[in-house]
Amino acid sequence: MLIYYVIASAVTILLLLVFGFFWLRRWMQKSDADYVLKFIANNPKRASLSIVRNGSDFADFQSDELRPLASTVKIIVAIEYAHQAANGEIDVSERIKTHDLSRYYIPRTDGGAHETWLRSMESKEFLQGGTVSLEEVAKGMIAHSSNANTEYLMMRLGLDRINAKLKRLQLPKHEQIYPIVSRLIIPYEIAQKNKLNIFEKADAKKVQTLIEEMSHEAYIDEAINIHTKLNEDHDGSYKEQVNLRAWHNMAFNDTASKRGIRSTTSEYVSVVQKINDLSYFTQAVQEHLRPIMEWPMENHKNQEKFYHLGGKGGSTAQIVTFALYAEDKQGNKTELAIFFNDVLGYETTKLSNSLSAFQLAVVTASSNWEQKLSKLHNAKNV
Structure with missing residues:
Protein backbone atom coordinates (compact mmCIF):
# COMPACT_ATOMS: atom_id res chain seq x y z
CA MET A 1 0.00 0.00 0.00
CA LEU A 2 2.86 2.34 0.83
CA ILE A 3 4.29 2.05 -2.67
CA TYR A 4 0.94 3.05 -4.19
CA TYR A 5 0.74 6.03 -1.85
CA VAL A 6 4.23 7.16 -2.84
CA ILE A 7 3.43 6.80 -6.54
CA ALA A 8 0.14 8.68 -6.15
CA SER A 9 1.88 11.48 -4.26
CA ALA A 10 4.60 11.72 -6.90
CA VAL A 11 2.04 11.88 -9.70
CA THR A 12 0.09 14.57 -7.84
CA ILE A 13 3.22 16.67 -7.32
CA LEU A 14 4.18 16.24 -10.97
CA LEU A 15 0.73 17.34 -12.13
CA LEU A 16 0.86 20.37 -9.84
CA LEU A 17 4.27 21.31 -11.24
CA VAL A 18 3.07 20.94 -14.82
CA PHE A 19 -0.08 22.94 -14.07
CA GLY A 20 1.98 25.61 -12.32
CA PHE A 21 4.39 25.84 -15.24
CA PHE A 22 1.63 26.34 -17.83
CA TRP A 23 -0.20 28.80 -15.56
CA LEU A 24 2.97 30.85 -15.09
CA ARG A 25 3.72 30.85 -18.82
CA ARG A 26 0.18 31.96 -19.64
CA TRP A 27 0.33 34.65 -16.95
CA MET A 28 3.66 35.99 -18.25
CA GLN A 29 2.31 36.23 -21.80
CA LYS A 30 -0.83 38.10 -20.75
CA SER A 31 -0.59 41.88 -21.12
CA ALA A 70 19.49 49.22 -24.14
CA SER A 71 18.21 50.02 -27.67
CA THR A 72 16.30 53.13 -26.59
CA VAL A 73 19.61 54.97 -27.08
CA LYS A 74 19.07 54.58 -30.84
CA ILE A 75 16.76 57.61 -30.69
CA ILE A 76 19.86 59.82 -30.44
CA VAL A 77 21.36 58.18 -33.53
CA ALA A 78 18.08 58.80 -35.38
CA ILE A 79 18.16 62.49 -34.44
CA GLU A 80 21.71 62.90 -35.76
CA TYR A 81 20.70 61.05 -38.95
CA ALA A 82 17.80 63.49 -39.45
CA HIS A 83 20.04 66.53 -38.91
CA GLN A 84 22.65 65.36 -41.42
CA ALA A 85 19.91 64.50 -43.92
CA ALA A 86 18.32 67.93 -43.48
CA ASN A 87 21.70 69.60 -43.99
CA GLY A 88 22.38 67.63 -47.16
CA GLU A 89 25.38 65.86 -45.64
CA ILE A 90 23.89 62.45 -46.42
CA ASP A 91 21.57 61.31 -49.20
CA VAL A 92 18.72 59.28 -47.70
CA SER A 93 18.04 57.67 -51.09
CA GLU A 94 21.61 56.36 -51.39
CA ARG A 95 21.65 52.62 -52.02
CA ILE A 96 23.46 50.72 -49.27
CA LYS A 97 24.76 47.21 -49.84
CA THR A 98 23.36 44.78 -47.30
CA HIS A 99 26.81 43.17 -47.42
CA ASP A 100 28.21 46.37 -45.91
CA LEU A 101 25.66 46.16 -43.10
CA SER A 102 26.62 42.54 -42.45
CA ARG A 103 30.06 43.65 -41.23
CA TYR A 104 28.30 44.65 -38.02
CA TYR A 105 25.96 41.69 -37.78
CA ILE A 106 26.63 38.86 -35.34
CA PRO A 107 23.98 36.12 -35.59
CA ARG A 108 21.93 35.25 -32.52
CA THR A 109 22.84 38.39 -30.60
CA ASP A 110 19.89 40.62 -31.50
CA GLY A 111 16.87 38.37 -31.10
CA GLY A 112 16.64 37.93 -34.86
CA ALA A 113 16.02 41.66 -35.43
CA HIS A 114 18.36 42.12 -38.40
CA GLU A 115 17.17 39.02 -40.24
CA THR A 116 13.54 40.01 -39.65
CA TRP A 117 14.25 43.44 -41.10
CA LEU A 118 15.93 41.94 -44.18
CA ARG A 119 12.93 39.68 -44.79
CA SER A 120 10.68 42.72 -44.44
CA MET A 121 12.73 44.61 -47.04
CA GLU A 122 12.46 41.67 -49.41
CA SER A 123 8.71 41.22 -48.94
CA LYS A 124 8.11 44.94 -49.54
CA GLU A 125 10.41 44.81 -52.59
CA PHE A 126 12.64 47.49 -51.06
CA LEU A 127 15.63 45.17 -51.44
CA GLN A 128 16.98 45.63 -54.96
CA GLY A 129 20.20 44.14 -56.24
CA GLY A 130 21.38 43.48 -52.71
CA THR A 131 20.87 47.11 -51.70
CA VAL A 132 18.42 49.19 -49.67
CA SER A 133 18.09 52.94 -49.24
CA LEU A 134 19.88 54.70 -46.39
CA GLU A 135 16.47 55.80 -45.12
CA GLU A 136 15.36 52.17 -44.83
CA VAL A 137 18.55 51.40 -42.91
CA ALA A 138 17.59 54.08 -40.39
CA LYS A 139 14.01 52.82 -40.24
CA GLY A 140 15.30 49.31 -39.61
CA MET A 141 17.35 50.62 -36.69
CA ILE A 142 14.22 51.99 -34.98
CA ALA A 143 11.29 49.85 -36.12
CA HIS A 144 13.14 46.51 -36.09
CA SER A 145 15.96 47.47 -33.69
CA SER A 146 18.69 46.15 -35.96
CA ASN A 147 22.00 46.51 -34.12
CA ALA A 148 23.90 46.03 -37.37
CA ASN A 149 22.10 49.00 -38.93
CA THR A 150 22.79 51.04 -35.81
CA GLU A 151 26.52 50.43 -35.85
CA TYR A 152 26.66 51.07 -39.60
CA LEU A 153 25.00 54.44 -38.99
CA MET A 154 27.45 55.16 -36.19
CA MET A 155 30.21 54.70 -38.76
CA ARG A 156 28.48 56.82 -41.42
CA LEU A 157 27.32 59.64 -39.16
CA GLY A 158 30.37 59.68 -36.88
CA LEU A 159 30.43 58.85 -33.19
CA ASP A 160 31.77 62.32 -32.37
CA ARG A 161 28.80 63.92 -34.12
CA ILE A 162 26.34 61.60 -32.39
CA ASN A 163 27.82 62.33 -28.96
CA ALA A 164 27.85 66.06 -29.67
CA LYS A 165 24.05 65.81 -29.92
CA LEU A 166 23.90 64.98 -26.20
CA LYS A 167 25.09 68.47 -25.32
CA ARG A 168 22.83 70.15 -27.87
CA LEU A 169 19.84 68.22 -26.56
CA GLN A 170 20.81 69.30 -23.01
CA LEU A 171 21.39 65.82 -21.63
CA PRO A 172 24.18 66.34 -19.06
CA LYS A 173 23.71 62.97 -17.33
CA HIS A 174 23.69 60.93 -20.54
CA GLU A 175 26.73 58.69 -20.81
CA GLN A 176 28.93 58.56 -23.89
CA ILE A 177 27.48 56.60 -26.79
CA TYR A 178 29.75 53.87 -28.16
CA PRO A 179 29.41 50.93 -30.61
CA ILE A 180 26.88 48.42 -29.31
CA VAL A 181 27.88 45.44 -31.47
CA SER A 182 31.62 45.92 -31.07
CA ARG A 183 31.37 45.78 -27.27
CA LEU A 184 30.31 42.12 -27.52
CA ILE A 185 33.77 41.28 -28.89
CA ILE A 186 35.65 42.98 -26.05
CA PRO A 187 36.24 39.69 -24.15
CA TYR A 188 38.00 38.22 -27.19
CA GLU A 189 40.33 41.20 -27.55
CA ILE A 190 41.10 41.24 -23.82
CA ALA A 191 41.96 37.55 -24.02
CA GLN A 192 44.29 38.18 -26.98
CA LYS A 193 46.09 41.02 -25.20
CA ASN A 194 46.60 38.93 -22.07
CA LYS A 195 47.54 35.74 -23.96
CA LEU A 196 44.52 33.87 -22.65
CA ASN A 197 42.47 31.28 -24.53
CA ILE A 198 38.90 32.50 -24.33
CA PHE A 199 37.68 29.16 -25.66
CA GLU A 200 38.83 27.54 -22.38
CA LYS A 201 36.49 27.97 -19.40
CA ALA A 202 39.24 28.74 -16.89
CA ASP A 203 40.73 31.46 -19.09
CA ALA A 204 37.27 32.81 -19.89
CA LYS A 205 36.70 33.39 -16.17
CA LYS A 206 39.99 35.29 -15.98
CA VAL A 207 38.89 37.42 -18.92
CA GLN A 208 35.61 38.13 -17.15
CA THR A 209 37.51 39.40 -14.10
CA LEU A 210 39.77 41.59 -16.24
CA ILE A 211 36.74 43.20 -17.92
CA GLU A 212 35.09 43.86 -14.57
CA GLU A 213 38.27 45.65 -13.48
CA MET A 214 38.40 47.86 -16.60
CA SER A 215 37.62 51.54 -16.23
CA HIS A 216 34.60 52.90 -18.08
CA GLU A 217 36.90 54.88 -20.38
CA ALA A 218 39.04 51.84 -21.20
CA TYR A 219 35.94 49.78 -21.95
CA ILE A 220 34.65 52.40 -24.39
CA ASP A 221 38.07 52.76 -26.05
CA GLU A 222 38.19 49.00 -26.59
CA ALA A 223 34.73 49.02 -28.17
CA ILE A 224 35.76 51.82 -30.53
CA ASN A 225 38.96 49.97 -31.52
CA ILE A 226 36.89 46.89 -32.37
CA HIS A 227 34.45 49.08 -34.31
CA THR A 228 37.38 50.21 -36.47
CA LYS A 229 38.25 46.57 -37.17
CA LEU A 230 34.66 45.78 -38.15
CA ASN A 231 34.67 48.76 -40.50
CA GLU A 232 37.45 47.05 -42.45
CA ASP A 233 36.13 43.49 -42.11
CA HIS A 234 34.72 43.31 -45.64
CA ASP A 235 35.30 39.57 -46.03
CA GLY A 236 34.15 38.65 -42.51
CA SER A 237 37.50 37.06 -41.61
CA TYR A 238 37.83 39.02 -38.36
CA LYS A 239 34.41 37.94 -37.09
CA GLU A 240 35.17 34.37 -38.16
CA GLN A 241 38.39 34.50 -36.16
CA VAL A 242 36.54 35.90 -33.13
CA ASN A 243 33.96 33.08 -33.35
CA LEU A 244 31.82 34.73 -30.68
CA ARG A 245 29.24 31.96 -30.58
CA ALA A 246 31.86 29.49 -29.33
CA TRP A 247 32.66 31.39 -26.11
CA HIS A 248 30.01 34.04 -25.43
CA ASN A 249 28.09 33.12 -22.28
CA MET A 250 25.62 34.63 -19.81
CA ALA A 251 28.42 36.06 -17.66
CA PHE A 252 29.80 38.06 -20.59
CA ASN A 253 26.25 39.01 -21.57
CA ASP A 254 25.49 40.27 -18.05
CA THR A 255 28.66 42.35 -18.04
CA ALA A 256 27.76 43.91 -21.38
CA SER A 257 24.32 44.81 -20.03
CA LYS A 258 25.72 46.34 -16.84
CA ARG A 259 28.25 48.32 -18.88
CA GLY A 260 25.49 49.59 -21.15
CA ILE A 261 25.03 53.27 -21.94
CA ARG A 262 22.95 54.96 -19.23
Missing part, protein backbone atom coordinates in the same frame (compact mmCIF):
# COMPACT_ATOMS: atom_id res chain seq x y z
CA ASP A 32 -1.32 43.70 -17.85
CA ALA A 33 -0.94 47.48 -17.55
CA ASP A 34 -1.55 47.38 -13.80
CA TYR A 35 1.37 44.98 -13.33
CA VAL A 36 3.72 47.61 -14.76
CA LEU A 37 2.43 50.30 -12.40
CA LYS A 38 2.62 48.02 -9.37
CA PHE A 39 6.14 46.94 -10.28
CA ILE A 40 7.25 50.58 -10.46
CA ALA A 41 5.69 51.40 -7.09
CA ASN A 42 7.19 48.34 -5.39
CA ASN A 43 10.68 48.51 -6.94
CA PRO A 44 12.04 52.06 -6.72
CA LYS A 45 15.63 50.82 -7.03
CA ARG A 46 14.88 49.06 -10.31
CA ALA A 47 12.34 51.32 -12.04
CA SER A 48 11.98 54.88 -13.28
CA LEU A 49 9.04 56.62 -14.93
CA SER A 50 8.48 60.06 -16.44
CA ILE A 51 5.23 61.14 -18.10
CA VAL A 52 4.41 64.59 -19.45
CA ARG A 53 0.86 65.45 -20.52
CA ASN A 54 0.22 68.65 -22.48
CA GLY A 55 3.42 70.19 -21.13
CA SER A 56 2.84 69.32 -17.46
CA ASP A 57 4.37 66.54 -15.36
CA PHE A 58 1.84 63.74 -15.18
CA ALA A 59 4.02 61.23 -13.34
CA ASP A 60 7.55 61.41 -12.03
CA PHE A 61 9.18 58.48 -10.25
CA GLN A 62 12.93 58.00 -9.75
CA SER A 63 13.32 60.06 -12.91
CA ASP A 64 16.88 61.24 -12.23
CA GLU A 65 18.32 57.78 -11.58
CA LEU A 66 20.84 56.61 -14.17
CA ARG A 67 19.74 53.34 -15.74
CA PRO A 68 20.91 51.34 -18.79
CA LEU A 69 19.11 52.33 -21.99
CA SER A 263 20.69 57.97 -18.92
CA THR A 264 17.51 58.93 -17.05
CA THR A 265 13.81 58.91 -17.83
CA SER A 266 13.82 62.64 -17.13
CA GLU A 267 16.31 63.18 -19.95
CA TYR A 268 14.57 60.86 -22.39
CA VAL A 269 11.13 62.29 -21.78
CA SER A 270 12.69 65.66 -22.65
CA VAL A 271 14.05 64.16 -25.89
CA VAL A 272 10.69 62.83 -27.05
CA GLN A 273 9.10 66.13 -25.97
CA LYS A 274 11.41 67.89 -28.39
CA ILE A 275 10.34 65.57 -31.19
CA ASN A 276 6.66 66.06 -30.32
CA ASP A 277 7.11 69.84 -30.25
CA LEU A 278 6.93 71.02 -33.86
CA SER A 279 8.88 74.18 -33.03
CA TYR A 280 12.05 72.64 -31.56
CA PHE A 281 13.58 70.97 -34.62
CA THR A 282 13.47 72.63 -38.02
CA GLN A 283 10.83 71.45 -40.45
CA ALA A 284 13.56 69.87 -42.59
CA VAL A 285 14.80 67.82 -39.62
CA GLN A 286 11.26 66.79 -38.70
CA GLU A 287 10.61 65.63 -42.26
CA HIS A 288 13.44 63.12 -41.92
CA LEU A 289 12.99 62.26 -38.23
CA ARG A 290 9.27 61.56 -37.98
CA PRO A 291 9.20 58.88 -40.73
CA ILE A 292 11.91 57.05 -38.80
CA MET A 293 10.37 57.38 -35.34
CA GLU A 294 6.68 57.02 -36.17
CA TRP A 295 6.68 53.40 -37.30
CA PRO A 296 3.61 52.67 -35.08
CA MET A 297 1.58 54.91 -37.40
CA GLU A 298 1.71 52.18 -40.04
CA ASN A 299 -1.01 50.51 -37.96
CA HIS A 300 -4.44 51.67 -39.19
CA LYS A 301 -5.90 51.60 -35.68
CA ASN A 302 -3.24 54.05 -34.54
CA GLN A 303 -3.98 56.27 -37.53
CA GLU A 304 -7.59 56.49 -36.36
CA LYS A 305 -6.59 57.67 -32.87
CA PHE A 306 -3.42 59.70 -33.36
CA TYR A 307 -1.90 62.41 -35.51
CA HIS A 308 1.54 61.34 -34.30
CA LEU A 309 2.79 58.28 -32.41
CA GLY A 310 6.45 57.36 -32.25
CA GLY A 311 8.99 55.77 -29.98
CA LYS A 312 11.75 53.27 -29.36
CA GLY A 313 12.23 50.56 -26.81
CA GLY A 314 14.97 48.19 -25.79
CA SER A 315 15.36 45.00 -23.83
CA THR A 316 17.91 42.47 -22.69
CA ALA A 317 17.63 39.63 -20.19
CA GLN A 318 17.91 42.20 -17.38
CA ILE A 319 16.71 45.48 -18.93
CA VAL A 320 13.41 46.78 -20.32
CA THR A 321 13.14 50.38 -21.56
CA PHE A 322 10.90 52.53 -23.74
CA ALA A 323 10.43 56.18 -24.69
CA LEU A 324 7.50 57.43 -26.77
CA TYR A 325 5.50 60.47 -27.78
CA ALA A 326 1.93 60.85 -28.99
CA GLU A 327 -0.50 63.47 -30.22
CA ASP A 328 -4.09 62.25 -30.32
CA LYS A 329 -6.91 63.43 -32.57
CA GLN A 330 -8.09 65.79 -29.81
CA GLY A 331 -4.73 67.56 -29.84
CA ASN A 332 -3.50 66.15 -26.52
CA LYS A 333 0.25 65.53 -26.38
CA THR A 334 1.82 62.86 -24.20
CA GLU A 335 5.45 61.91 -23.70
CA LEU A 336 6.63 58.91 -21.69
CA ALA A 337 9.93 57.32 -20.69
CA ILE A 338 10.06 54.15 -18.62
CA PHE A 339 13.20 52.23 -17.62
CA PHE A 340 13.64 48.96 -15.71
CA ASN A 341 16.95 47.35 -14.80
CA ASP A 342 18.09 44.28 -12.86
CA VAL A 343 14.88 42.49 -13.82
CA LEU A 344 15.19 38.75 -14.18
CA GLY A 345 13.30 35.75 -15.53
CA TYR A 346 9.54 36.09 -15.41
CA GLU A 347 9.76 39.83 -14.59
CA THR A 348 11.46 40.63 -17.89
CA THR A 349 8.90 38.65 -19.89
CA LYS A 350 5.90 40.01 -18.01
CA LEU A 351 7.07 43.63 -18.25
CA SER A 352 7.91 43.33 -21.96
CA ASN A 353 4.51 41.81 -22.71
CA SER A 354 2.68 44.43 -20.62
CA LEU A 355 4.38 47.62 -21.80
CA SER A 356 2.10 48.15 -24.81
CA ALA A 357 -1.01 47.97 -22.61
CA PHE A 358 0.59 50.39 -20.14
CA GLN A 359 1.53 52.82 -22.90
CA LEU A 360 -1.97 52.71 -24.36
CA ALA A 361 -3.49 53.37 -20.94
CA VAL A 362 -1.21 56.38 -20.50
CA VAL A 363 -1.67 57.99 -23.91
CA THR A 364 -5.47 57.55 -23.83
CA ALA A 365 -5.46 59.06 -20.32
CA SER A 366 -8.67 57.61 -18.94
CA SER A 367 -9.82 59.14 -15.64
CA ASN A 368 -9.11 55.82 -13.93
CA TRP A 369 -5.49 55.93 -15.01
CA GLU A 370 -5.09 59.57 -14.16
CA GLN A 371 -5.97 58.64 -10.57
CA LYS A 372 -3.55 55.70 -10.53
CA LEU A 373 -0.66 57.77 -11.87
CA SER A 374 -1.50 60.62 -9.51
CA LYS A 375 -1.19 58.25 -6.55
CA LEU A 376 2.21 57.08 -7.77
CA HIS A 377 3.37 60.66 -8.34
CA ASN A 378 2.16 61.78 -4.90
CA ALA A 379 3.62 58.74 -3.16
CA LYS A 380 7.02 59.59 -4.62
CA ASN A 381 6.81 63.12 -3.24
CA VAL A 382 5.76 62.13 0.29
